[in-house]
Amino acid sequence: YRTDYISLDQVPVWKHSGTVSAKPLYKANDDLSQKISLFRGDITKLEIDAVANAANKTLLGGGGVDGAIHRGAGPLLRKECATLGGCETGEAKITGAYGLPARYIIHTVGPIAHGSVGETERRALRDCYYNCLRTATENQLRTVAFPCISTGVYGYPPEQAVDVALKTVREYLEDNPAQMDRVIFCVFLKSDEDLYKGRLPAYFPKD
Numbered sequence: 001y002r003t004d005y006i007s008l009d010q011v012p013v014w015k016h017s018g019t020v021s022a023k024p025l026y027k028a029n030d031d032l033s034q035k036i037s038l039f040r041g042d043i044t045k046l047e048i049d050a051v052a053n054a055a056n057k058t059l060l061g062g063g064g065v066d067g068a069i070h071r072g073a074g075p076l077l078r079k080e081c082a083t084l085g086g087c088e089t090g091e092a093k094i095t096g097a098y099g100l101p102a103r104y105i106i107h108t109v110g111p112i113a114h115g116s117v118g119e120t121e122r123r124a125l126r127d128c129y130y131n132c133l134r135t136a137t138e139n140q141l142r143t144v145a146f147p148c149i150s151t152g153v154y155g156y157p158p159e160q161a162v163d164v165a166l167k168t169v170r171e172y173l174e175d176n177p178a179q180m181d182r183v184i185f186c187v188f189l190k191s192d193e194d195l196y197k198g199r200l201p202a203y204f205p206k207d
């Protein structure tokens, strides 16, 4: 029994109150907003169906969130990953979660941007979110958490990545409303928490 694990009922559903600068792009108060959470903390502590990993093409582990996930899961994760033949940018591959409290890990490889993004990178980042959700659904997984894919070492500007993440999840939930119970945006940095708080109301309005 671990006391530092965080179960789904400890992660509040997204709501906003007060003044927000973001103009809603969608009709207010639809039920999709109730399937969203913004959580700031360590993704490796979440006791949910699946956590997404911002991996590299080898799938053999790296720094950042990938390193944290491999450390938490333990060496059997690397062993399973080594059987997968790597992963292309924008694609997703599922493994067990071993020492993590989540049930599965969905590995995806974000685009390398180094500060500047064009349509290719945008499209690839979209594919990451979409293919992770599709993979979750194919495996009957209903609660999924995402880190801020590509915005660390891969250099995708966080203020542009946030819109890709929110728009893609919004679209997926619209197309597959019965398949997913909760999507958690697991941010690690205060600056990302602020970005998501600013942009979430545009995609997931609530009253």
Ligand code: ADP
Pocket: 041, 042, 043, 044, 054, 055, 063, 064, 065, 066, 068, 069, 110, 147, 148, 149, 150, 151, 152, 153, 154, 155, 156, 186, 187, 188, 189, 192
């Ligand atoms: P990438 O190579 O795709 O850019 P990084 O791991 O370098 O991936 O960064 C992606 C994001 O993951 C960054 O916002 C970073 O702050 C965040 N991050 C790092 N460790 C964790 C963690 N344990 N849980 C959640 N997010 C994390």
